[in-house]
Amino acid sequence: MRYLTFALTKGRLAVKTMDLLEKAGIFCTEMKDPSTRKLIFVNEELKMRFFLAKGPDVPTYVEYGAADIGVVGKDTILEEGRKLYEVLNLGFGACRMCVCGPEEAKPLLERSQLIRVATKYPHIAADYFYNQKHQTADIIKLNGSIELAPIVGLSDVIVDIVETGTTLKENGLQVLEEICPLSARMVVNQVSMKMEDERIRKLITDLKALL
Numbered sequence: 783m784r785y786l787t788f789a790l791t792k793g794r795l796a797v798k799t800m801d802l803l804e805k806a807g808i809f810c811t812e813m814k815d816p817s818t819r820k821l822i823f824v825n826e827e828l829k830m831r832f833f834l835a836k837g838p839d840v841p842t843y844v845e846y847g848a849a850d851i852g853v854v855g856k857d858t859i860l861e862e863g864r865k866l867y868e869v870l871n872l873g874f875g876a877c878r879m880c881v882c883g884p885e886e887a888k889p890l891l892e893r894s895q896l897i898r899v900a901t902k903y904p905h906i907a908a909d910y911f912y913n914q915k916h917q918t919a920d921i922i923k924l925n926g927s928i929e930l931a932p933i934v935g936l937s938d939v940i941v942d943i944v945e946t947g948t949t950l951k952e953n954g955l956q957v958l959e960e961i962c963p964l965s966a967r968m969v970v971n972q973v974s975m976k977m978e979d980e981r982i983r984k985l986i987t988d989l990k991a992l993l
């Protein structure tokens with residue numbers, strides 16, 4: 783039997799994924815050592831391997847078949863646009879992709895005039911403004927603390943993840959439009975889905991029963 787390889791998103795998502803997998807009888811003891819510097823973890827008995835990667839890299843590993851299965855946020859799947867199968871909504875990590883800004887920016891979204899949008903998700907923002915709203919937008923890519931952009935005058939609005947809404951509230955911003963709901967998803971390499979059909983299908987069925 784060949785190894786079934788999982789690419790997990792480093793951080794909270796990986797912890798939640800392993801908690802769920804454990805409930806389905808899939809363990810990886812060596813991954814639990816907090817002091818380890820190992821990058822890949824193996825369960826010889828189950829013939830499974832697990833590695834941790836940065837979110838945006840997970841779909842890349844899966845598309846190229848370096849991982850058979852990935853767990854990653856829907857935001858990253860949409861942004862990366864990789865060729866893979868999205869097979870399961872795991873439900874955790876739930877939040878929303880939204881257009882946010884100060885209240886004064888509201889009218890700018892109702893006209894078809896040029897709007898400045900700062901975001902960590904330029905593809906999602908471009909698709910929303912160009913293809914769904916048919917509004918011309920100047921999309922400015924940032925790498926974090928996106929909420930700063932409208933405060934300091936870099937942009938009119940932002941496209942960003944809203945979870946509790948606290949960051950917006952504390953910075954005098956609000957949700958102006960909702961783009962889509964987000965949560966963690968399981969994705970599968972297109973070839974693996976055929977080659978490892980039985981093992982992957984069983985995994986999906988077992989996880990579905992737990993969700």
Ligand code: PRP
Binds near residue numbers: 925926942950
């Ligand atoms: C994310 C997101 C918002 C915040 C939303 O940022 O970009 O800033 O969380 O959460 P809330 O609605 O619960 O306040 P993250 O913490 O990932 O850091 P970043 O600013 O570096 O993207």
